[in-house]
Amino acid sequence: MTAPAQQEQPQQTSQELAWLAAWLTMNHQEEQSSIAAKVALALIPLWRLLRPRDLRSTQVPWIEAVLPVVESAYERSQWAAQQFAIDLRHARLPRAEELVGVTGAEPARERLRPADIPERLRRGADWPQAEVLESSEFPARRSVASLLGTGPGEVVRRLPAVEAGDSAEADASTAARALSTRVAARIALDGGRRVVQRAVDLDQEAIGWARVLNASPCYFCALLASRGAVYKADSFASADGRFDGDGIAKTHDKCRCGMRPVYSPNDFFDHTAADALRQWKEVKKLRLPNAEGVREYRRRYTTPPPPPFPRVDAHSLIVQRNRLLNDGFAPDSDQVVWFDQQIGRFGVLIDGGAVTPRKGGAVAEMYTPTASGMQRALRELSTAYASQLRRGVDQGSKGMQWYRRRIAELEDQLAS
Incomplete structure (x- = not known):
């Protein structure tokens, strides 16, 4: 709500x-x-x-x-x-x-x-x-x-x-x-x-979707990704031979590329798509016909470097959650509950620095907590909880129960 x-x-x-x-x-x-x-x-x-x-x-x-x-x-x-x-x-x-x-x-x-x-x-x-x-x-x-x-x-x-x-x-x-x-x-x-x-x-808010390249994309997939977020329904209806292929998004057999929704013009290209576009622009400087340009792109193509692992800023999750509450969103609203889930996912225990997944773990693994991160999380949550009490929020609501549970967990971890 x-x-x-x-x-x-x-x-x-x-x-x-x-x-x-x-x-x-x-x-x-x-x-x-x-x-x-x-x-x-x-x-x-x-x-x-x-x-x-x-x-x-x-x-x-x-x-x-x-x-x-x-x-x-x-x-x-x-x-x-x-x-x-x-x-x-x-x-x-x-x-x-x-x-x-x-x-x-x-x-x-x-x-x-x-x-x-x-x-x-x-x-x-x-x-x-x-x-x-x-x-x-x-x-x-x-x-x-x-x-x-x-x-x-x-x-x-x-x-x-x-x-x-x-x-x-x-x-x-x-x-x-x-x-x-x-x-x-x-x-x-x-x-x-x-x-x-x-x-x-x-989604009326979505501009379109963009191709997400896998770890070792072929030239064909890189060429498609270089177009950025231009894809909506039937976007390939009039595509030429450069974009031939089977399946959703013109995928080919063995293709591991994905798709991501895009909501801002500032997000048209991710790290790998931007590199694929750079390579295409170099070929375009030769002013070759389209078919010859694609062949030249394939001849010159090198695999884009992998994207850097994102620098996790768990503090921004608390800031955004509190901002929603201050703007009138209920603690049990879909928006606030989602941020509760993300806070739980990252533990709000990361001290704002770059982190690395545990050895042998997937990207979704939890991260090792630090004392300073726990102390900062405890301060943030305690302040937010007190603010909700002053506003008369029902202490039996899911949001307030979550606050108490998380504060107790942090206090126990700091005491041990």
Whole structure:
């Protein structure tokens, strides 16, 4: 719940929390990469179900085993992206209401029974290539066509002779396994990309979405990222050959790139996209035709340096939370509760300096507390709690309970 006067004001992006937006984006990329890696590992033992010399009787059991793995990963990617979209919007627009249509509702599923698998796929016909997804629901039939086309279909293309030797059979199986695994990873991560795209389409505050490059992007992905935040629905409807590709955001097989909503013209380019743009500008100076320019870009292309790990400023979370309370936002409002969650996530125990995740931990690991950080957090929380008491806030509310619990935890840690 917010004060009505605050709801009517135009939203302003928060530059104070730019570090948090960068952290959330980096953490989301780690989550999506982990989902893709788990898909690849899960598909390895299932390949034994497919016998290259007996595709007619083994391809259907293979796809029936593979499809649930890919669907599960697609849904995990969706849920991770949904939380990312919610979090990033709060970080960029601290006063904004949550979007209806992005939160809360589980995406519908298209269930595919074995009897629904087209008969032509059982007969070993030519397989259609991977196609662009058209909705946020799991595209079961399109996934079947893509996986069969790059799994059994690739074996057929590489091993046309029935009398082929063991070496040729092994080579064909290895190539098909690698290709179908890359397709499975792309389909899985398209689930998350669809959620981000839907969030941007529903959000009048969003300018668009920008491509987030993975750790080792190809020239094609870097060229797309160099365009910055220019993507809205159907933004590729009139794209030329430079932007050919499959899936959401013109992703290709094995692509690990992500998407992030953009709310400010100052946030069009992140660190890696800016470097990709710099390389493109160098090529543009040659005044080459578009096709030749792309070829030259590919020839010169070097992988952009990784983005620096964001400098965590947990103090800014408390400042923003107190600012919301002073502006009339209730302690149990979505906006304030979200900042409570972030304060809990970072512990408000970091002494304002650069931090490094624990050895071997993911980006989302908690950080080691310091005595000075705990003392400062205790002062901030105690002051905020006293302020709410003076304003007559109900001590039984969730926000006031959280204050007391957090203060007690800090006092216990400082005393030990």
